[in-house]
Amino acid sequence: MNDNATPTRCPVAFDIAVPDSGYRWWYLDGVSHDGDYGIVIIAFVGSVFSPYYYRARQNGPTPADNYSSINVCLYRPGGDRWAMTERSRTALVRDPRSFRLARSRLAWERDRFVADLRERSAPFGRRINGRVELIPRTLNEESYPLDAGGLHTWHPIAPLADIRVEFEHPGLSWQGHGYFDMNYGSRMLELDFTTWDWSRSAERDSTSIFYVARSVLGDERHLGLRFLVDGSRSKLDVPPPQALPKSGWQVARQPAFTEPVTLARVLEDTPFYTRSLLADSAGGLHVHESLDMRRFKTAWVRTLLPFRMPRIA
Numbered sequence: 001m002n003d004n005a006t007p008t009r010c011p012v013a014f015d016i017a018v019p020d021s022g023y024r025w026w027y028l029d030g031v032s033h034d035g036d037y038g039i040v041i042i043a044f045v046g047s048v049f050s051p052y053y054y055r056a057r058q059n060g061p062t063p064a065d066n067y068s069s070i071n072v073c074l075y076r077p078g079g080d081r082w083a084m085t086e087r088s089r090t091a092l093v094r095d096p097r098s099f100r101l102a103r104s105r106l107a108w109e110r111d112r113f114v115a116d117l118r119e120r121s122a123p124f125g126r127r128i129n130g131r132v133e134l135i136p137r138t139l140n141e142e143s144y145p146l147d148a149g150g151l152h153t154w155h156p157i158a159p160l161a162d163i164r165v166e167f168e169h170p171g172l173s174w175q176g177h178g179y180f181d182m183n184y185g186s187r188m189l190e191l192d193f194t195t196w197d198w199s200r201s202a203e204r205d206s207t208s209i210f211y212v213a214r215s216v217l218g219d220e221r222h223l224g225l226r227f228l229v230d231g232s233r234s235k236l237d238v239p240p241p242q243a244l245p246k247s248g249w250q251v252a253r254q255p256a257f258t259e260p261v262t263l264a265r266v267l268e269d270t271p272f273y274t275r276s277l278l279a280d281s282a283g284g285l286h287v288h289e290s291l292d293m294r295r296f297k298t299a300w301v302r303t304l305l306p307f308r309m310p311r312i313a
Contacts (some may be wrong), residue, residue, distance in 0.1 A: 010108040011139050011157050012182065014099040018045045020061035022186045026099070026106065028113065028134055030163035030178035031202070035277070035285045037174045038075035038267060039132065039165055041115055043099050043106055044068055048189050049273075050086055051302040052311050057188065065089045069309070070104050072119050072128050073275075075267050076172055083119040083128050086311040102312075111135065113158070113180055122308045130167025134178045137161055137229050146213045146221055147192050152185040159200070159227040160207045177202040179287075190293040192216055197241065197254050199278070199288040205229040210238050210256040224256075247274040251295070255288045271304065272296040 018024045023046030031038045046064030047053050053067035068091070071084040085102075093100040098107035103118035115132040136158035143155040156179075163178030179200055196213040211223040224236030241254035244263055249271045255261060261278040264285060268275035272295035278286045295301055 010097050013096045015094040015096050018064040019186050021057050023048045024184040026182050028180045030176050032174040032176040040073040042071040051305045068092045070101050081121045083121045084309045088313045127169035129169040133164045135162045138231050154183050156181045190297050193293050195292045197290050199255050201286045251292050253290050271301045
């Protein structure tokens, strides 16, 4: 890793206002060089998958910052860990360079994104204590609308990055390639989307990203982008979706790739969401996610969520 090659400016304002009944999230993922370890961190203001926020919005405009959470997913040999505790605005502190929720803090320090995490896993309450550093190899200032009305936006902030992961609980240490983005919207996802598929592929000096968002009106938004380490970017044609096996909960996986891929590892399998590692013929690994908001809207799914997503008011 070349720490001196990355810019020193802060590319994200953590204190930006979130409208009532809207959302903003910051997403990080990373995969170790050998593919054995992975991590996902998502910080939410207006937690879009919260059953508590969903219920509150049915009564009218609802302050987003009263439904905040940090989702931490650790993928490792011997057992994964997962945490997502929702908290009220009394536990949230934000300024332009940092986001603190209870005992966990995310920040932009010097030339990198840093996460100091103090969480408890669900459902067994095991500790998740550690530090993550994501060092961008390139930064991107452009945002992209995900719908025709511009109500939902995606901003890949650091599409190509190196990552360092050090945890005391559970004990682990690794390095690999990473990614950091932000999504935001003025209203909830289930009002405008049925499903979407997102994937990123990390090459030596570039990353390719495909985003297919399907609206409730039946149209689709296709985004294909390639970011290079020199700061340049280009548009890519989005290839037809490949039909991979559905998840255990029967969520469709429809990744867009130019070459055949296979399912290498299931990272998350939930009633409305799946995250996977896909492998190509050359052994390259790709992160892929599928989301089904039609499932999220069903009462039975929202009844299950509190078991994995507790709330502390």
